Amino acid sequence: MKAIRSSEITPEGVYMSRRRFMTGAAKLLAGATLLSACGGRLGGVPIPTDDGTAPPVDGRTDELGNALTPYAAVTGYNNFYEFSLQKEAVAGLAAGFPTTDWAVTVGGLVERPKTFDLDDLRAFEAEERILRMRCVEGWSMVIPWTGFPLARLLREVEPQSSARYVRFETALDERTMPGLRQPFPWPYVEGLRLDEALHDLTTLATGVYGQDLPPQNGAPVRLVVPWKYGVKSLKSIVKIDLVAEMPTTFWMAAGAGEYGFWSNVNPEVPHPRWSQATERLIGENVRRETLFLNGYADEVAGLYDNLDSWDWYF
């Protein structure tokens, strides 16, 4: 097992200064496609950061003993189709994405609809949660998120008894998201059944590695549902609605019948085109067996009756 040496990880100062550089470059060139060539390049000369913060690397693990995925990989390898289909290109293309003036509109079947701005979100007491992320493509990461249970936000708006599902929507900004030109059924919509959404592991994350989320990771606020494939953990949320009917998700609409609503991780249930039995742990370059419900079976198996039914894993 060969871990990435800490010396190979880009210090945050370099990374941040590159982001500033690329923001400037984007304005100069006004050509987002040109930036894709620069996206995702790692390495480089360690330059002292402006505020002297060290790159956040430590020897911590999740509860199963898996080391944290290096910061450079977590923030440099992202599926965020609104920017690019190329995971390494997303960070560069998303660098200028404006996330300071943000609002999450929560409504639908609730007693107290409310629009949460960033201060409202910061008012929720955040904690660090080290959670495994299993992408449906067959790779995984171990990520220290900062966030709070979605349940707290949902209780504040008081779901009505007729609400059975929660529908989430990612931001849609054609000016700053070059990937929207691709033929997909935008916006990115995801959904959970209400009891899944209220489960304590269902997290609204606002930070990663103790810092604010960078745009490529779904700034300023994203969902993390660690026992489901990563497609369910949508990024840069602008809208949350409580609804009576099961929402049609982005991948149900785009995936040519290959994706269902539940998407719970199960190594025994293959994707139509590939196996889900194993996964490659990014950063360690090690392939290993995937765990049932991504290792969270003890916590979440109670949500589902008849776990043997393959329906839950589609």
Add this chain to the structure above:
Amino acid sequence: MTHQTAGWIRRRGVRLVGILSGVLPAVGLIATYAAGGFVIDPVKEITIRTGRLAITFLLLSLACTPAAVITRVGRLVQARAPLGLWALAFAGAHALAFVGWDYRFDLALLGLDIAYQRYVLVGAGAFLLLALLGVTSIPSVRSGMGRWWRRVQRTVYLAAGLAVWHVLWVKKNPLEAWLYPVILIALLGLRLPPVRRAIARLRRARSVEESKETV
């Protein structure tokens, strides 16, 4: 340049370009890796890039004959064999990266996946066919095969079809995935007798025009 060198280049130049054509991408890939270019997921990067090179060289190899017919530069077909062998080399690197690097030759782990990894089976089929074509291109093997050699060489179309199918099944970017079958169908289309006749007619018409102009 002497007269002899010019003659040698005319006779052997295309073949030489074919032989050297794969060196640059191969060296480029190794150099990028050595320079730490694929930090986050080198296994995926090397696997995808070698696969992309394999299918590109295979399609280039298949393009030689139609290119020779259209341009009437017959010696372009000399590049067909070396380009095909480069396709085999990159496909071998691709397969080795998958089995040896990604799965570390761990057959138990591979066994868990392989039954549902349909694109792997299709890709493996394409690779085995290319390997067969590579072995039969060894002169001593070739001369022992007589008429069979030509028949065996025709399986290159099957190999290309499987390779294209492999990419269609594995690829997340539909634009790139469909690029290869479109090119393959176009290349095969150029070999259809009616298309070949149409090209020949066009060329005759043009040469008549040209001869009028020169008169």
